[in-house]
Structures are given as C-alpha cells and as structure tokens.
Amino acid sequence: MPNKKIKSLLSAIIIALAIFSLYSVWQYYFYSPWTRDARIRAKIITIAPDVSGFVTKVYVKDIQKVKKGDLIFSIDDERYVADFKEKEAIVDHATLELKLAQQKYNRRKKLGKSGSISREELDDYLMAVKLKKAAVEKAKADFLTAEINLRRTRVYAPISGMINNISLRQGNFVTVAKPVMSIVKKNSFYVTGYFEETKLPNIKIGKQAEIQLMSGGEPLYGHVISIGKAIADNNTDVNSQLLPKIQQTFDWVRLSKRIPVDISLEVIPKDINLVSGINATVKIQ
Template structure:
C-alpha cells in the first residue's frame, strides 16, 4: 500500500514537472516568435493612386462612368462643353490661313527684289528689307500653326479619359459642375499595382531579405494571400532632429530610458490571391515572413540519429 502511494505521488510530481517543462518550452518558443520572428500586424494594402483631373476648365457636359466602376486605359470618363474650344480652333485655323497668305506674299516680294537687285534695279537696302519681312511673315505663320495645334489639343482634352486600367473611386462628378484645370475630381486605383506595406521593428530587419516568401492575412478574410519581399525602405524620418536655417542639426536635449524600436516599411509584392479576397487599398493585414533558416532546414533535413 505504501509503495502504491509512493508511485502515485511520484507520478503526480513527474506529470507536474512534465507539464511545467512543456509550458516553459512553449512559452519560450512563443516569446522568441513574438520578439524575434519577422512578423507584424502593422501592415496595410497599398496601391498606386492616380488623381483624376481635367487638363482644361469648363462646365461638365456629360458624365460617362459611375463611382467604383472598373475601366480600361483610354476609357472616356466625362466630357467638358466644347463650344468655346471649337470657336478657339476655328479662330486659330483662320489665323493660319491669314499668316500663310502673308508669308507667301512676303516670299514673292523678296524673290522679286532679289531679282531686281541682281540687275541693279533695286538697292541692297530694299532687298534686305524684303528679306526681313519674309522671315517675320514666316515666323508669324509658324506661331499660328502652334496656336492651332494647341487649340486642337485643348478641344481633344475636353474628353477626359482613364490614364490607366483600374477602379474609379471618390468620384461624384455631375453634369453642370464646373471643373478647373489641374483640380482632382476623383481618383483611380490602378490595377496590377496592389501591394502590401508592412512596418517591421528594426530589430527584426536582420531576418528579412529580398525575395523571402510571405504569408499575408487580410483582416476579415478567411483565406491567406501569398507574396514575397520586394524591397526594404532606405530611410525614415528622424523625429529627434530638425534642420534650421544655419544648416546645423537641431537635436532634442532629452533621452528616454525606454527606447522603442523604429518601424521600417517593407514592400511586399503579391504573388497569388484568392478571387474571394478583396484587396482594397487601405485594408489592414498581418504579414509573416518565412525565415531563410527554416527553408534551409526543410530542404536539407538533419540526418537520422539512428543509422540502420
């Protein structure tokens, strides 16, 4: 009976130590993963955003797309009233006709004075004056051609087209609105430009390399997205320093004992994404980078301790 109680007590102690050891090992691995493994919950989906702005000003005559529409490059988005631009083109074309006639007349006069001067029937001064008028008329004609081309270009720019393929967003333009040249009326999220920006603590940078595979978990999505490290930022802003007019650094005279690791942006290109996952620019993500040591271990497993 005593032996049975001793064995029972020893078993309980052994079980307690085993569970404590397992918990310690598990805790150590979790702590190491949290502190050292290259992963972060501070990541966001990003994309190239193009501001949609007209090149000419005027009232909107027609809106051809709606907000959040998918468009191809060159798709007409909206049109600006063309009346004044058509009139400007007609005026420029009339100016081209007038200056062309003046240039031809000036050239004829020069050729005539040149012939008379060769026969000493006209003075050298008259020939030079005729030559000067010819060059001035030709310059006026070339200037008129440029003005006509500019008027034609402005007329073409009354139709605003998509600069790239993608999705229209923040677009609330209506017919009759007056748009101003250079002022954005919406944005276009360029397709095929979506990537993930992960902000990693600087202490984890030694374990991050270009080309490392990445697992991306978008908040609210059940399926993960795969990608790879495409680039690591070369610099971030130094908040403890500011430049003054004397070109000398102004450094804060304080130093905190608790030093927080800076976060460095890492660009992650997306390799494969399930069709059900909506990669909306701005969404929150968690990214985990597979370390090289893990990949080497998988490709070159350790030899078995027991040799047959």
C-alpha cells in the same frame, strides 16, 4: 534524501524550461520577421482635367470597371472650338502674308541684279520674309495648342481599373490639374508591412510571406519585393529660428523604428474583396 534530490532536479529542469521558453518568446517577439502593422495597398491614379470648363456629361459611376481609353466625362467645348477656328484662321492669314512677302522679295531680287534697287532695300525685303516665316511658325504652334485643348475636353481613362470615390456631376465646373476622381488600377494590390528595425536582418528580397487580413478568411501569400531605404528623422526638424529641435528621449527606453516592406500578392481568391487601406498581419517565412 533521494526524493529531495529528485525534487530539486525537477525544480531545476522546470526553471530551466521556463527560462528557455521565456527566452524563445523574447527572441521570437523581437527578431522574428512578423508584424500586425500592415496595410493592403494598390496603385491609384488620380484623374484631373487638362482644361477648365463646365462638365457636360459624366459617362461613369462610382465603383464601375473601366478599360484604358474609355470616355469618362466631357467638358463644354464651345469656347475651345471657337479658339481652334480662330487659330486656324491665323495660320492661313500668316501663310498668305508669308507668300506675299516672298513674292515681293523675288521681284526685288531680280531688280537688284540690274542695279535698280539698293542692297540695303533688298536686305529689308529678305528680313520681312524671315519675320513672316517666324509668324507662321508661331501661328502653327498656337493652332496646335488650341487643337490639343479641344481634344482634352473629352477625358479618357488612362488605365484599366475601378472608378473610386467619384462625386463629379453634370454642370460642375472643373479646373486644370484639380483631381475630380481616382481609378484603382486593375490587378495592382500589394501589401506594405511596417517591420521593426530589429527584424530587418531576417527579411530578404524574394522571401515568402503569409498575409492574414484583419477581416478574417483564408491567408494570402506573396513574396518580398522591396525594403525601404529611408525614413523620416524627427531630429532634423527646425524651429522658427532655424535651430534644431532635438526630441527628448529616455536612455532606458529605446523604441525601434519601423521600416516599410512591400510584398507582392501571388494569387488572390475570387471570394476575397481587397480594399486598399485595410489592416493585415504579415509573417515572413
């Protein structure tokens, strides 16, 4: 009889431990702040010319380190030099015309004091001076634009970093605002983890994080710097008749949304080659 009681007690203990273990695993899986859906990211700047033309020379190559202000490539400046000289000549011409108009007005003004010229005619000469002044200002603005365009035929690195995915070649024709390469900003790597909404209560700004790259190696460490405040809602889409497109759901299945959480990296070992876009696992302490 005692043996049966002991066996029953042991069975109850084992069942209780099993239930507790399952409950702990359930709690950890659903509420512990960790995710395997994370990416290494970096600040990437796209480089696009501000003027159009044929590329005369490319001064960098793919995966090359550059410093802010380094010359990247140059564009044929023949037309821009000609336009610059033309606008410069227009400024000189407009300035001379203004000077001539001012002289004519000054002479008529003296005559006006003696009554040799009507007030209406004097006003016409004054208006001519004002028009010539406006013409000079416009000519100077056009000259400044031509000067800027000429300078922009030489494209410089806006930041320090690494040239990425360049396919630009000498002789290519580039157009305004169309990107031709990108630069990965120096020391700008960080991690974005996509956490289920059920885990957000345990994620706070400043909390420590452990990052394990999918490629293996020693873990990286950092801390939470931002938590996403908005995500897309598919139910806000509309069809061609502007009617709402409500997604079909099953009441017994509710998939939790994922929220982006950004994590800054503290120290990156020199032997780790980080690449923007690779996978990682993140655990928030």
